[in-house]
Amino acid sequence: MADAAHELSRQLGRQAEAVCRHYLSAGRRQGQYWQVGDVRNTPGRSMFVRLSDSVKGPAGKWTDAATGEHGDLLDVIRESQGLSHLSDVVAEAQAFLRLPPTSRDEEAPPRTRPCSSRDPVISARRLFAAAQPIPGTIVETYLRNRGITALHETGSLRFHPRCYYRADAQGPTQPLPAMIAGVTDLRGRTMGVHRTWLAPDGSDKAAIATPRRAMGHLLEHAVRFGVADDVMAAGEGIETILSVRTALPNLPMAAALSAAHLAAIAFPSGLRRLYVVRDTDPAGNKARDSLTARANSTGVEAIVLSPTLGDFNEDLRAFGVDTMRAEIRCQLAPEDVARFMLRSS
Structure with missing residues (x-):
């Protein structure tokens, strides 16, 4: 499941702006970043999502300058949708990308904080x-x-x-x-x-x-x-x-x-x-x-x-x-x- 999540994160990064427009609709594009209040889609300007690959990192990585939180687009999906299990985050990401769902037999046990953002x-x-x-x-x-x-x-x-x-x-x-x-x-x-x-x-x-x-x-x-x-x-x-x-x-x-x-x-x-x-x-x-x-x-x-x-x-x-x-x-x-x-x- 960890490998599958990594691959999903990479695929979401290829559509970073579309992901942001869908899950972080309270924000807007500013140059090569999507700017919003936080990962939970609060209006504001402290969180930045990278929209394209650069020397600073891959597309889809984000940082909230006000809180120090950071992560990828799987974190965005989890937090903005209020999801608690990795399986639910993966299913939501697959639906967005129009991918076939992962078999339950292939899943690892769900975790409450599966991705890289910090509480x-x-x-x-x-x-x-x-x-x-x-x-x-x-x-x-x-x-x-x-x-x-x-x-x-x-x-x-x-x-x-x-x-x-x-x-x-x-x-x-x-x-x-x-x-x-x-x-x-x-x-x-x-x-x-x-x-x-x-x-x-x-x-x-x-x-x-x-x-x-x-x-x-x-x-x-x-x-x-x-x-x-x-x-x-x-x-x-x-x-x-x-x-x-x-x-x-x-x-x-x-x-x-x-x-x-x-x-x-x-x-x-x-x-x-x-x-x-x-x-x-x-x-x-x-x-x-x-x-x-x-x-x-x-x-x-x-x-x-x-x-x-x-x-x-x-x-x-x-x-x-x-x-x-x-x-x-x-x-x-x-x-x-x-x-x-x-x-x-």
Whole structure:
């Protein structure tokens, strides 16, 4: 069956554009590549399928620059059609190519992951496990350069000295130092990671086109600091959340990584008050409104924390922690001031 699958992959490669138009209809051709959001036919531009043989590889091979997934056109058929067994993938490919079906007697036992693409959650867990704690690394330098001093309970952040970066599907990979943030569900299971590539000295983000990227399953999940109980805060960026935590060191917080993911973040059981850490831009305003409405509909009180500038890291760097703390204090529920504004030891 492995030889048959290899031959099918080769034949599909000869009709790569037709395969893409059929199974990845949400994408479009861009030069010698088919461009789409992902292997499951989501609209977007991060996945590239090679449409003809070249020195870079055979037709039909693809890479998702956002997640690191890669594979061939059998993977495309499997994922886009939601198939789990090799026999079903082969049958679908044969039907597309108008080939006679393979005899069941010739088949190997079905496998759940028969082809070469990587599970993004498994890849994320491996990357996080390969990284090291941040104390004494350039991740700590990077955060302190942004005014962030609340680095307690930051086990969700790690440092990788050689995290591979690829600008696009056609470009080469290069190893760069990166801050690796673990994205977890409410049970603490790693479901993805967020990578921030850094300058070698930690002075800023790396001078590359997209220094921030996420991989894995992010919807409803977050990068977490502290253990949430009845009160927590949630916002978009890691630096934004850690800036607020510099002023509120005892308040559990979660960074959802984007406005869309913030609006969909899952609430822990027992939550009664949620502080929505707002970014002052259209996407941030929309996330604020959606999350506030969803919290109120489930009986959770939602209180918005608004920065003076674009976000709280801008406030922290522009005004200092004491001024920012005074502005946040006025926005808290009275009973939370003493509970969460005590300085950490």
